[in-house]
Every structure is written in structure tokens, then in C-alpha cells.
Amino acid sequence: MRSDLADEVLPLIRSSGDLHRYRAANEHGSQMHEAVDILEEAVGVEDASVVHDVCQRALMSSLRIIMRADDSSGIIGDACQRLIALHPVTATAAKVPVARLVAWMIKFQFDEECDFFTLDPVAYAPVLREAGIARYRAELARRQSDLAGCAQARDGYSHERFVLEHNARRLAVLDRDVEAIIATHARDGSVSAWALETAEAFVEIADVERAIDWARRAALMPPEHQAVRAGRLWRDLLAEHHPGEVLPSSLELFERWPTQSTAAQVHAAAGDRWPGLQQQVVGRLMGRPWEAVAFLLRQLADVDSAWQVAHEHADLMGAGLWGELADARGLSHPDEAVPVLVRLADDELRETGARYYRVAANLLVRARRFAVAAGQGDDFDAVIRELREVHRRRPRLQQEFDRAGLAR
Secondary structure (H helix, E strand, C coil): CCCCHHHHHHHHHCCCCCCCCHHHHHHHHHHHHHHHHHHHHHCCCCCHHHHHHHHHHHHHHHHHHHCCCCCCCCHHHHHHHHHHHHHHHHHHHHCCCHHHHHHHHHHHHHCCCCCCCCCCHHHHHHHHHHHHHHHHHHHHHHHHHHHHCCHHHHHCCCHHHHHHHHHHHHHHHHHCCHHHHHHHHHCCCCCHHHHHHHHHHHHHCCCHHHHHHHHHHHHCCCCHHHHHHHHHHHHHHHHHHCHHHHHHHHHHHHHHCCCHHHHHHHHHHHHHHHHHCHHHHHHHHCCCHHHHHHHHHHHCCCHHHHHHHHHHCHHHCCHHHHHHHHHHHHCCCHHHHHHHHHHHHHHHCCCCCHHHHHHHHHHHHHHHHHHHHCCCHHHHHHHHHHHHHHCCCCHHHHHHHHHCCCCC
């Protein structure tokens, strides 16, 4: 049994360096994850009280770190979240006294300078038990009462209100209270993300039918990007509990949100019924032809049809999709892929800067591969030399072309 757990973990968490620099913050974030790894491995092996003490100290140190770091990548925040998830585990193993734990939970969420994080009372329920949860509710009620008397917090954004609402949602789940779950998660039922949160809460308490109902509501409600995410939960729940409803639900979602993603779900669910649905699905996608091209290319591997649709609606195709399509077309018709890739490179060269030049060089390397396959390698090299001449006053472009091995 190690007696130096703190000495092993805490130096990996703490730092006196300048973490406002992105690279330094990322490197330190990696160290923090190493520290969490050590703590997780210590659970159930080392003295439970020691592990909990080190976990809590590491967590509080992490808050001080993230407050002065450039955590654009999220690596430090992820380490903090891992410690937050570990804390109730270590508290339960250490049998932390309820009064002390509740006081810490309230202080962590309401009174720390770093207010980026919340805690989950559901995770603490095994150690708090009924009496501890009651004490925790009483403390929340006191904070709620204090908030009610504050006009600024009542009328505008308030961290305290955010924390109270979060806890109300989690306690509704802990209580398995259907009405409270709907009231706290769905709010007025007007936003897909809220309906999805409601479905996820019902999943958590194993209320499958209500989860399916709320996932369906969320999937058919705008905005589209949130609805499509909800659609995945709806489909997964049906696949597990009502497999016969997967295809009808996939079709309903596709008709509401006709994208390559929802079309792919129909294709996957249809099985041997797909031939009878293909015309309907592809026809519906033609209202957004770039989605039709992506579906034909990526899901059906029908390069010929994708190529035809793309050329019929050329102005609506993005550069990335054109490049992907040209690479696929080049495998069977290399001569047809070359001009598309050259055009994409020309588009990149309308801008200046190393990033654009590298993209253009990559496109031209791919184009040359197809030109050689089509027996047009020499002609293509002449095109490259002409491009070099046109852009002779761009030395960085010449360097990127050289690095790519393009003709001089």
C-alpha cells in the first residue's frame, strides 16, 4: 500500500508555469490526466480515506489551474470532469460524514471562484443516504430563498439559479418522479434539446416507453441538428425494445429531416425492402442535391449517379464533397477526375497563405495520380509548370509545390 499517494498525484495537477500558452496548457492537461489515472487505480486498493483526501485536494487544485489556463482544447476541463466523477466514488468508499460532505458540495457549487462545474446528487446518494439527501435539499432550499430576495439574480442570468435548476433536474431523477422530471427537463416543451434531456432522464430511470415518447418528440422538433441527435436515441431505443418500429420511425424522421444521415438510417433499417424505397428516398433528397450526392456516394457507393447529380447541380456542391467525389470517380474514369481536382486547386490559389497552398498542392498531387493513370502525365506536368509561372511571385507556394513533388 502506497503512503505517498499525494506526493505522486498532486505535483501532476499543480503548476506554477504560464498556462495561458496553448501548448503549455495542453502538456499540463496531459499530466493532469495521468494523475487521475493514478487516483482511479488507487480506488479499492489504497486506504479509502487517503484516496478521498487526495482526490478532493486534486479537484480543488484543478479549479485553480483551469482559471488561469488556455483550455481551448478542453483537455484540462476533461480532467476536472473526471475528478468530479471520481469524487463521489471516493467519498462513498471513505464513508465521509454526511454533514461535512453536504457542506462541501454546497460550497463547491455556490461559493468557489471557479463556477464552471456542478455536482450530481444522484452520484452522491449512496453515501448521503436518505438523511444526507434531506440535508442537501434543505441547503438548496435556503439558497433558493436567498435567491428569491435578490432582484438582480431573479431578473437576469444567475449562476446560483443555474445550479439550483441543475440540482432540481438531478433530484427529480433520483426521486424517479415523472412529473418533476418533465417539469424540470422539458420546461415548456418548445426546444428539441430539452425534450431530448427529458428522454435521457427517463432512460436513466429505465422508464422505456416515456423515453421513447420524448425522444420521438425531440426528433421531430426543430432545430434540425438537435433533432437528428435525438433521432439516434429514438432509433436505438426502438431497436432494443420495439425492433419492428425501427423502419417506420426512420422513415418518419427522414421525411421530417431529409439528410444523408437520416437517409442512411432508412437504408440500414430497410434491409431487403430497400429497393422499393430507394426512389422515394433519393427523390426526396433531391430538394437538397448535395445531400443526395453525399448519400449516393457514401451510403450506396453509386458513384455514377452521384457524379451525374453533382454535375446537374454543380453550383450547390461544396469543395470537400467535390474532392471526395472526384477521388471516387477517378478510380474508374481518371480522365474525368483530373479537371475537377485542378479546378478545386485553382479555387484555393485565389487566396494567399501557406494553408491554401498546401491544400492546392495536395489536390494537384491527387490529380496527377489520375492523369498518369489516364496516360496524361506529361500534359499534366505542363499544367503545373504553367501554374508555377502564373504564381511566380509567391515563393511560399513554390515551396509547397516542391514539398509535394510537383513538376518544375
